[in-house]
Amino acid sequence: MSRPPLAGEETGAVDTAAPAPPGLWRNRDFNLLWTGQCLSDLGGAMADLALPLLVLQQTGSPTRAGVVGTAGLITTLVCRLPAGVLADRFDRRRLMIVCDLLRLAVYALLGWAVLKGAAGLPVILVVVIAGAAATAVFSTAEHASVRSLVRPDQLAFAVARNEARTYGTSLAGPPLGGLLFGLGRSLPFLGNALSFLVSLVAVRCIGRPLQQPRAEPAAPVGASTAEGLRFLLGHPFLRALLVIAAPLNMAFTGMIFAMTLALRRAGVAPVTVGLAGTVFALGGLLGAFAAPALQRRLRLPVLITLLCWTTAALMAVSTLLSGTVLAAVPLAAAVFLGPTANAALFGHQAAVTPDHLQGRVVSGVLLAAGSAAALAPALAGALLSRWPPAPAMLVFPALVLLAALTATFSKGIRTMPT
Structure with a gap:
């Protein structure tokens, strides 16, 4: 489908004397969305740490x-496919604003309830479920909108x-959430509500449309969902993306969880285990x-292909060091390679998917990857209860091996244009 030209793009003959189009850091609309979500993600990371602490304090x-x-987690998975339909059916800007309003309201309510001593388990569950549903819709609409805000050559970047x-927010959010919870139990939740207000204002200030005009009326929900899944499963690259993204996400989640359990079993101090987690996140940030x-x-x-094979090898090395802090080093190196793979794969996904299908295709990919990752902690726990850490954790590099073989032999990957 055609896309309206961005500011700085030429629609006619190429003028070799024209200045280079602005880079991503000078793209006002993308930076508004990105900055708003930085603060929103930071607030979410604070609340994610504070919620279990609050429940433990309330119930023991x-x-x-x-x-x-x-x-x-279950709410997020259940809402993924409906979120894709909503992101393609309705105005994405309004949809994200509604989601921010809902999240702002429920977390402000939770902060108020904590202050009043009325934050029982039912209130907390309502807030978590409503917030997770709104976040699933918002994140899908955000993913689908990026294609409308940047040039095609900037998608991967x-x-x-x-x-x-x-x-970055996974590094900064938990310590900040713990600090605020120590100062006042309501502060992480009120801070999260404030972050959604900032996100709402940022989305409202974006100047460009977040989707192309829809020339045809929307199909019924069932037919609309089926249309997105048919496109996802019928496209060679997108099929390969599913087979690569799902085992990669499952392997990373499972390795980190299993590494944490193995370190605790070996008697490593909790503060050192936490430091290993920081190393993982720092590797991803770099x-x-x-x-x-x-x-x-x-x-x-x-x-x-290179990233998948390298990640499989690094994870295998990490299993040999399981039970020691040194196991975090090769795993951090594997996490270091993850963002490049995600940027290349999801950037290409945005480029090959028509705008009117972006939400449904993104939701399908995220559902597959998220479902696999959600199973990883249970799988890691079951494996470690039966075998020693090293052989138990070899399952996860084996999963990455599946992704590496797909990247090597899949026609959808081998025929990707530059």
């Missing part, structure tokens, strides 16, 4: 704290910027900054 039950976390945002340079130097098929 780790099981109930786990139920709250599981409720959020925009995804890399978003990866850096994710890893990898996100390096992603544009790696993408410029390697063709996409070579890049994806």
Whole structure:
């Protein structure tokens, strides 16, 4: 489908004397969206740490704290496909504003309830479920909107910027959330509500449309969902993306979870275990900054294949060091390579998917990857209960091996244009 030209793009003959179009850092609309989501993600990371602490303090039950976390994950997975339909059916800007309003309201309500001593488990569950549903819709609409805000040659770099945002907030959010919770139990939740207000204002200030005009009336929900899935499964590259993204996400989640359990079993102090988690996130953050340079130097098929095989090897090395802090080093190196793969794959996905299908295709990919990752902690726990850490954790590099074989032999990857 055609796309309206961005500011600085030529629609006629090429003028070799014209100045180069502005870079991504000078793209006002993308930077508004990115900055708003930086603060929103930071608020979410603060609340994610504070919620189980609040439940433990209120009930004294780790099981109930786990139920709250599981409720959020299940809600996100259930809402993924409907979120894609909504992102393609309605105005994406208005949809994101409504989601921010809902999240602002429920987390402000939770902060107020904590202040009044009325934040029981039912209130917390309602807030978590409503917030997770709104976040699933918002994130899908945001993914689908990026294609309308940046030039085609900037798509992969925009995804890399978003990866850096994710890893950066995962580094800063939990310590800040813990600090605020110590100062006042309501502060992380009120801070999260404030972050959604900032996100709302940023989205409202974006000047460009976040989707192309819809010339045809929307199909019924069932037919609309089926149309997106048919396109996703019928496109060679997108089929390969599913087979690569799902095992990669599952392997990373499972390795990090299993590494944490193995370190605790070996008697490593909790503060050192936490430091290992920081190393993982720092590896991803540095990898996100390096992603544009790696993408410029390697063709996409070579890049994806190299990253998958390298990640499988690094994870295998990490299993040999399981139970020691040194195991975090090769795993951090593997996480370092992840943002480049995500940027290349999801940037290309945005380029090959028509705008009117972006939401449904993105939601399908995120559903597949998220479902696999959600199973990883349970799989890691079951494996570690049966075998020693090293052989148990070899399952996860084996999953990455599946992704590497797909990247090597899949026609959808080998025929990717530069």
